Amino acid sequence: MKISIYRKIKEGAVEGVFLLCGLSSIFITVGIVAVLAYEALGFFREVSIIDFLTGTEWTPLFADKKFGILPLVAGTLLITGIALSVSLPLGLTVAIYLSEYAPHKVKEIAKPILELLAAVPTVVYGYFALLFLTPILQKFFPEMSGFNALSPGIIMGIMIIPYISSVSEDAMKAVPMSIREGSYAMGATRLQTAIKVVIPAAFSGIAAAFIMGISRAIGETMVVAIAAGMMPNFTANPTQPVQTLTAYIVQVSLGDVPHGTLEYKTIFAVGMTLFLMTLGFNIIGFWLRSRIREAY
């Protein structure tokens, strides 16, 4: 009898410890939301939220302070757009190739090497964009400035390839072989099967991969902080320097901004904007992803 009581207490204690570990992730989310909301509220007490969301000038570090977030959002979207126009076609082609064409051996070798693209520290990509790719691009576009949106956008696109290709490939792998075989039996080639059968069947997974790529590109920091310049330009011209939401946070953090000032609070307001943007894309992504399993 004694043993069994001792056991029960011990079992309960162990489960309690594991439960606390599980709950820690919730504390993190609560912490993120609380910190961002608290400081951002302080910011919006001094700056009107309408000016913040509609203003086209962002000069919080100058004497004449303007707090319009649009230039930062525009810079973020411009670079994200460039990155996606590189990584979507490449990532999807790689996924189709690896899932439908490549022999097993090639796949075993190619996948880990591609994954390394995602493992390289982003600060190293920043170096590469600024000191390797930008000089090359300047030979094609002589009027391009040393800091620009194009070069980090392209590099970021290549960095995201493995995210898009591996999630898309997983979705294609989930398509049952019998469906493919049906298509082959009708005389279709691998390409026809991929485009007309596999991609439609795996569509929600592929869409999820795209959305997650977008969210990843929006949140990327170091490549743009190094190679895009720190100029909040309200422009769609990829040869001009721009500033993203993330790069602004870096710029402020590098300086010595005293705790509690309005400048200090701006990074939380910008962080809140960034958090909500990525959260929105993530939710769409998860919703699409959860539909993969329902399909078959």
Added chain:
Amino acid sequence: MNDKTNIHRRIAISKFWDYTFMTIGVLSTLIGFSVLFALMSDLFVNGMSRFTYTFISSYPSRFPEEAGILSPLVGTTLIMLVTAFVSVPLGVGAGIYLEEYAKKNWLTNIIEINITNLAGVPSIIYGLLALGLFVYYFEFGQSILTGGLALALLILPMIIMATREAIRAIPKHIREASYALGATKWQTVRDHIIPYSMGGILTGVIMGLSRAIGETAPIITIGALTFIAFLPTSPVSAEFPYINFNWLFDPFTVMPIQVFNWVSRPQAAFHQNAAAAGVILLAMTLVMNGIAIYIRYKFRKRIKW
């Protein structure tokens, strides 16, 4: 007859596109490879002149030829210690809870959704969390403890997911055999679940740490200094009690911050330093990834249920 040639033509066209696409697929894969290759060789060639012993044994300096990476190397090592010490027990514990203990209810559901969501939060947001919470609210300052905690929270979702995946791969009959012999849940977890999932967990932990080692944004956000020409307090001392934890509250710099600092300067000599430090940082990440892939391969081969 006419129909027959028509069919042959259509087959030829279909086959042509099939092979064309295959070529495009191979080329796309090769684009990824060649960027990786260009990146590595560019870094290596530019940094080559700086690969000397003094580069590793010197502090950062205003003079590019004298500058080295001693303090960032030590900083990275200490930060990783804190990160691993916090994130591994928490992450593995959470993974075990979700796979072995959690009942299917709303709380479990919230935890699961929350973890997938956390994995998608940009790393710089973790930096803002650490800035508001650890630096100013708990008053840890811009210290090794704050940096290590920020990175630990960042890689926690990765470790939880890896743990869950590893545990899920263990067949149900292993648990049933253990219960049939009268083992309690904790005994089953301790003697069977944890040892059998060790390979997968270890792979996840190393992958997570290799991600943390290259993270720059959260560390910049907490306001870590970039110019640190001294080392943190030594954790071991000659007097009683021999071991101390004062280093946890010392300011620090890490490898990626040093690379960022050097690459942002206009002089080409500093860019060489950035390249050399970048090679070392890249080597650390790649070696860790290599070890993780090797462990996964080894364990996958060894285990037959």
